[in-house]
Amino acid sequence: MSTRASLYVHAPFCRAKCRYCAFFSAPTGSAGPDAPALSRYLSALEAEMNRQAQIFGRVAAPTLFFGGGTPSLLGANALARILAALRQRFDLAPDAEITLEANPDSAAPELLRAARELGVNRLSLGVQSLDDAALKALGRVHTAAQVREAFHAARAAGFANIGLDLIFGLPGQSVEGWLSTLRQAVDLRPEHLSCYGLTIEPGTPLAEDATALAALPDEDCQAEMFLRGSELLEAAGYEHYEISNFAKLSGGVGQRCRHNMSCWRGEDVLAFGPAAVSTMAEETERVRWANPPDLAEWEALVLEGRAGQAGCEALSADIRASEALMLALRTADGLDLNTYAATFGHDLRNTHADLLIQLERAGLTLLDEGRLRLTRAGMLVSNSVIRALGFEFQEISANPENSS
The missing domain is CATH 3.80.30.20 (tm_1862 like domain)
Known part of the structure; x- marks a missing residue:
């Protein structure tokens, strides 16, 4: 928990x-x-x-x-x-x-x-x-x-x-x-x-x-x-x-x-209000739920004591691996390949060795001291880089800043 x-x-x-x-x-x-x-x-x-x-x-x-x-x-x-x-x-x-x-x-x-x-x-x-x-x-x-x-x-x-x-x-x-x-x-x-x-x-x-x-x-x-x-x-x-x-x-x-x-490090978020999205670790799994994007529907749900039960899903290992890669590559800190391999069993230096060389030669990524980072040019095509690494890009709402 x-x-x-x-x-x-x-x-x-x-x-x-x-x-x-x-x-x-x-x-x-x-x-x-x-x-x-x-x-x-x-x-x-x-x-x-x-x-x-x-x-x-x-x-x-x-x-x-x-x-x-x-x-x-x-x-x-x-x-x-x-x-x-x-x-x-x-x-x-x-x-x-x-x-x-x-x-x-x-x-x-x-x-x-x-x-x-x-x-x-x-x-x-x-x-x-x-x-x-x-x-x-x-x-x-x-x-x-x-x-x-x-x-x-x-x-x-x-x-x-x-x-x-x-x-x-x-x-x-x-x-x-x-x-x-x-x-x-x-x-x-x-x-x-x-x-x-x-x-x-x-x-x-x-x-x-x-x-x-x-x-x-x-x-x-x-x-x-x-x-x-x-x-x-x-x-x-x-x-x-x-x-x-x-x-x-x-x-x-x-x-x-x-x-x-x-959020970009994939840490837990407990969210409140209509349309808010939570991601939390429970005893044996990690779960995510999205509140209804409707004020009256959300109010009725929580007042009935059913908060967190709408749209709740357990996150599979594949989903967590995909999200960890995508979120890390959005940041200047990039993806720690050793930690990623130890956590999810995917060592990209082995499974995608040729692609990593191609991406670096194209000026889209940098691999330094075990960290994979996007260059500024790579940030422009980040979704394509993620797909090339074998993961489907997903738009994950972890309630970061939006354009209010």
Whole structure:
């Protein structure tokens, strides 16, 4: 049974659904969730915590992540109630990284001050762009000016660890336009930057917009955005520590997101809320379950005492091996081949010796002191490299940061 796991809380509420967003969320309008909806959500959340505490005991948690949706819409009182409920049932480490996702339009100074007083020590701002026209095209409700206001308000509230989420490959965006966004972001001097390529998800408004689709940058242009953007950020003192993530280096030490690193290392995650995904070790196996991506359905499930029973599966050795390889290769640390062979019985230096030579000659990987790493060029085609190594790529939701 697991005694250590990162914690994740999904706050489903958002003011409006962005045109590209396929994550589960519950749009509320500009006022945020009404009192009855928020009360039902909080009661169900506490019921789910009770159930999982009965099963797993007082889990020791090195990190806690509030994702969404837009968690900043919960307000200070709800955040205080959730944190009190978590601390009552689980053991948050004294130095736990506690992250709150927020959108610039809902990151009011009084909320930020309250969050810091409650122990939140990392803020992740859903910026996406610093171009007002691009923000409007994406369906974002904030402006570039509000991004800067929210960032400075967070600093004034005492946040010394702030991350910005950005998206590249937007309709009509040029390479220079993307680099300009990065330069403006760097000027704010955040500790962390997440830079995601735009994904066109079926069923979203953006996927139905023929004009926007026709204006998307082509693959070569997006590849140049990725490569030159990475070079720009590394020159500005950021470590490219995962395909989409950069951490500010200070004295040789980077400010990586500890919660996401835990997910990429394949460690246990105990998650709460609609659409949240947990992966936990039990006595004889490792299991994963996904909560229903529906607020009412999730509330009914947990209030009936059936939390964690929907979509629960035991992870086979093959699945765990595939996931360990895929997740490790996403990071700059790469895959420790000795540990991997000892754990899963697959020594890639024996089973894929010729392929490893080919990948290194092609400039896609590096093999050094028993670690297999993707180069920057290899990161561009990471899924293909993983498939070539004999594993089917799977999109694994371990509740890392998303584009709130």
